[in-house]
Amino acid sequence: MATSFQTDIAPMFAPFQANMMWRFNLADYDTVKTNALMIYGRLTGTTGNPMPAPPMPPLDPSLIALFQQWMTEGCPP
Ligand code: HEM
Structure with a gap:
């Protein structure tokens, strides 16, 4: 299934947004x-x-x- 920032990535990062605002807005x-x-x-720790x-804890490997899939698909909005 196709990914999108709105449906997949933004909800994944929402709990951490406040902690990273000093650097950028997730x-x-x-x-x-x-x-x-x-x-x-950073997510993979590599x-x-x-x-x-x-x-x-690290994000679940499925997330x-x-x-990664979202990047492969060209970071769709
Ligand atoms: C999924 C969630 C998160 C992502 C994707 C993320 C992403 C990143 C990235 C890409 C950097 C490097 C920035 C740079 O080099 O310019 C960074 C640094 C940092 N982040 Fe996060 N972050 C997340 C969650 C958090 C949380 C929850 C905290 C604190 C409780 C945190 C604290 C920090 C700190 C203190 C640094 C600077 C030290 C370092 O470079 O390791 N981040 N983060």
Whole structure:
């Protein structure tokens, strides 16, 4: 099924938006699209410190896969 920022990505990031406002707005489509690769690296813990930051648990692998699919599909709004 096709992904979209509105239906898949924004709800996934909503609980963490306040914690990241100092740097960027995870609820903003253009911001997440522009920083998608960096965000993906943090979600998987392969680039930099893992996000969501400890002691919060990582996102469920199915949600990380969904974010990857959204990138593959060209970050649709
Ligand atoms: C899914 C949720 C989150 C995503 C996608 C995310 C994404 C990111 C990204 C991409 C950076 C790097 C920014 C840069 O290098 O310019 C970052 C840094 C940071 N984030 Fe998050 N974040 C999330 C949740 C959180 C939460 C819940 C907290 C705090 C409770 C947090 C605290 C921080 C802090 C303190 C940094 C700066 C230190 C560092 O670079 O590791 N983030 N985050």
